[in-house]
Amino acid sequence: MGGYTGKILRINLTEGKTSTEPLSMELAKKYLGGRGLAGKMFADEVASDVDALSPANKLFIASGVLTGTNAPTPSRYMVVTKSPLNGVIASSNSGGYWGAELKFAGYDMLVLEGKSDHPVYISIKDGQVEIKDAGKVWGKDVYETTDALKQEFGDDKAKVLAIGPAGENLSLMAAIVNDLYRAAGRTGVGAVMGSKNVKGIVVRGTGKVENANPDQMKEVVANSLKKIRENGVTGQGLPTYGSAVLVNIINETGVYPVNNFQGSYDPEADLISGETLTEKYLLKKHPCYRCPIACGRYSKWDGKEGAGPEYETAWVFGSDCGIHDFDAIHEANDLCNKLGLDTISVGGTIAAGMELVQRGYIKPEELDGTPLEFGNAKGMVEWVRKIAYVEGLGAKMAMGSYNLAESYGAPELSMSVKKQELPAYDPRGIQGQALSYATSNRGGCHVRGYMISPEILGLPEKLDRNSLEGKATWTKIFQDLTAVIDAVGLCLFSSFALGLTDYTSLVNAVTGFNYTDEELLACGERIWNIERLHNLKVGYSAADDTLPKRLLNDPIPSGPSKGQMHNLPELLVQYYAERGWDKAGVPTPERLNMLGI
Amino acid sequence: MRVTVKLFATFRDGRFKVEEKNLSEDSRVLDVLQLLNILPEEVAICLVNGRDVKEQHLLNDGDTIALFPPVGGG
Numbered sequence: 001m002g003g004y005t006g007k008i009l010r011i012n013l014t015e016g017k018t019s020t021e022p023l024s025m026e027l028a029k030k031y032l033g034g035r036g037l038a039g040k041m042f043a044d045e046v047a048s049d050v051d052a053l054s055p056a057n058k059l060f061i062a063s064g065v066l067t068g069t070n071a072p073t074p075s076r077y078m079v080v081t082k083s084p085l086n087g088v089i090a091s092s093n094s095g096g097y098w099g100a101e102l103k104f105a106g107y108d109m110l111v112l113e114g115k116s117d118h119p120v121y122i123s124i125k126d127g128q129v130e131i132k133d134a135g136k137v138w139g140k141d142v143y144e145t146t147d148a149l150k151q152e153f154g155d156d157k158a159k160v161l162a163i164g165p166a167g168e169n170l171s172l173m174a175a176i177v178n179d180l181y182r183a184a185g186r187t188g189v190g191a192v193m194g195s196k197n198v199k200g201i202v203v204r205g206t207g208k209v210e211n212a213n214p215d216q217m218k219e220v221v222a223n224s225l226k227k228i229r230e231n232g233v234t235g236q237g238l239p240t241y242g243s244a245v246l247v248n249i250i251n252e253t254g255v256y257p258v259n260n261f262q263g264s265y266d267p268e269a270d271l272i273s274g275e276t277l278t279e280k281y282l283l284k285k286h287p288c289y290r291c292p293i294a295c296g297r298y299s300k301w302d303g304k305e306g307a308g309p310e311y312e313t314a315w316v317f318g319s320d321c322g323i324h325d326f327d328a329i330h331e332a333n334d335l336c337n338k339l340g341l342d343t344i345s346v347g348g349t350i351a352a353g354m355e356l357v358q359r360g361y362i363k364p365e366e367l368d369g370t371p372l373e374f375g376n377a378k379g380m381v382e383w384v385r386k387i388a389y390v391e392g393l394g395a396k397m398a399m400g401s402y403n404l405a406e407s408y409g410a411p412e413l414s415m416s417v418k419k420q421e422l423p424a425y426d427p428r429g430i431q432g433q434a435l436s437y438a439t440s441n442r443g444g445c446h447v448r449g450y451m452i453s454p455e456i457l458g459l460p461e462k463l464d465r466n467s468l469e470g471k472a473t474w475t476k477i478f479q480d481l482t483a484v485i486d487a488v489g490l491c492l493f494s495s496f497a498l499g500l501t502d503y504t505s506l507v508n509a510v511t512g513f514n515y516t517d518e519e520l521l522a523c524g525e526r527i528w529n530i531e532r533l534h535n536l537k538v539g540y541s542a543a544d545d546t547l548p549k550r551l552l553n554d555p556i557p558s559g560p561s562k563g564q565m566h567n568l569p570e571l572l573v574q575y576y577a578e579r580g581w582d583k584a585g586v587p588t589p590e591r592l593n594m595l596g597i
Numbered sequence: 598m599r600v601t602v603k604l605f606a607t608f609r610d611g612r613f614k615v616e617e618k619n620l621s622e623d624s625r626v627l628d629v630l631q632l633l634n635i636l637p638e639e640v641a642i643c644l645v646n647g648r649d650v651k652e653q654h655l656l657n658d659g660d661t662i663a664l665f666p667p668v669g670g671g
């Protein structure tokens with residue numbers, strides 16, 4: 001058997017016991033791994049009504065079948081759990097080196113169960129697993145923790161994943177950060193880890209991932225690497241400029257949210273673009289494990305060095321907060337890595353806070369002297385810190401923009417779907433992306449079906465962003481294909497150059513299975529449907545497949561896309577039909593049967 | 598007529614970020630590309646006033662043209 005290690009590591013924190021069990025190949029064939037397999041096991045093992053921050057919730061950390069192989073971009077792991085932010089099935093993805101190292105240590109997946117009665121960390125040295133006291137690092141930031149745990153482990157090649165103060169303080173925007181700068185950021189997974197009193201996981205593996213067909217693998221890898229190199233986006237654009245190269249594209253298109261989505265065009269956006277980053281801040285590229293694209297940035301700013309912001313981060317701490325100070329954006333990004341926070345949600349919450357101040361909901365006396373106003377970069381950075389340490393109003397903000405705005409009686413000022421903050425695209429001028437936002441099964445998100453790719457970037461082909469034609473079909477296919485990519489452990493950015501057939505070839509070569517393209521895509525559809533079923537069980541319905549009021553009711557107010565408006569109601573009808581769901585957005589028994597659920 | 602031309606990513610190398618250009622009436626995007634020594638196949642995204650257009654698109658006085666090589670992210 002290639003690709004899989006065939007072993008799952010379970011850690012019962014309540015009892016302080018660890019055990020291993022064989023991976024079910026029957027399930028793996030249907031759900032692949034990563035987001036899929038962990039999602040299925042989560043759905044089977046965790047009751048939908050558990051309190052997400054209680055010991056009854058479980059945290060699955062899963063690599064994919066291609067993680068740690070020589071396929072292009074084989075770095076990803078996925079965190080699956082019940083989200084403390086919104087109750088949906090949380091799945092949060094990260095790259096770096098940690099996921100591959102878990103495979104080298106001999107595990108496809110790790111499951112954290114129960115709750116430790118004191119702070120601990122997990123140490124994994126190949127087959128040797130220990131639960132160790134973390135008293136010394138509790139309260140420390142991610143950077144200090146990473147250093148300390150590595151040192152105690154005694155091997156500089158060990159890889160560390162950790163939560164920061166935000167996770168310890170149960171912020172609903174807390175991330176799990178690995179290899180210092182890579183984060184499973186969204187849906188509050190860091191708080192679940194914090195609720196279990198687990199500070200970090202150190203792993204060192206000396207094994208390797210087997211290949212069922214090494215010769216075949218060599219050929220398909222060479223083929224896909226060639227495509228990645230020759231593709232303008234993956235071979236040129238992303239390596240040269242990083243993902244922040246999107247700032248100018250999205251802005252010039254007029255779908256670039258400004259000041260908490262009050263505007264959609266920023267005349268000064270170039271100041272915080274990928275071009276400016278490359279010209280003035282970039283020290284070197286900072287790729288994940290075996291990545292030929294290397295979108296990751298390593299910057300210098302204000303006398304410091306560290307990870308540079310990706311697109312969503314540059315936007316959210318930049319234009320969405322009315323800020324064009326790239327040093328401050330770098331600082332806020334660095335603080336999020338250091339303190340263990342999700343950049344999109346934190347920036348979105350600060351922007352919502354700024355609008356709550358602007359409209360008089362938040363009173364000046366609540367701010368303890370820290371400015372919370374559009375354009376104030378210094379204040380913005382300080383609020384990131386206050387959120388992590390739940391200081392003053394920061395404690396309310398740590399619960400996310402929806403809870404914050406709702407506590408002032410103005411939930412409509414939270415630019416979120418299913419309580420999770422939206423990323424950097426105004427959906428009113430991009431029909432497919434509007435549908436993708438509304439139906440994302442983890443709440444506001446762009447990487448559950450990245451319709452920007454065909455609708456703006458023209459990949460794999462150009463679609464008219466204002467037309468409804470074909471959008472329901474495209475969105476479904478993109479969502480299902482993304483679920484496949486997340487389940488096999490590759491980076492979504494590979495899909496700018498690779499298509500379904502390439503993924504099928506890679507999976508078949510590694511595992512020795514014989515998936516057809518249709519069968520592999522059906523795995524993605526299966527994953528999508530079990531996620532939907534969980535969300536329906538926790539009480540979500542078609543009424544939640546929507547957008548925040550401002551975006552739902554008002555056309556784009558100004559800029560190049562002025563007057564444009566989504567047509568979500570019509571698209572949703574088409575989409576449910578396309579998915580084989582009924583009018584209430586519930587998967588029909590026939591479709592579930594067809595998918596073998 | 599006068600149009601504003603904005604260049605991005607590698608198109609800026611050896612050229613400019615943004616410039617006003619005087620063009621003869623009935624100019625098309627293609628004329629601007631020629632003026633700048635950019636081949637149509639090098640262009641991945643061409644926006645005129647935020648709208649996607651092809652190189653044969655007829656320009657009007659006051660238009661803003663934004664040109665991008667293949668780039669992307671997310």
Ligand code: SF4
Nearest residue numbers: 288291293294295491
């Ligand atoms: S493309 Fe970027 S995020 Fe994806 S694996 Fe490579 S460096 Fe990491």
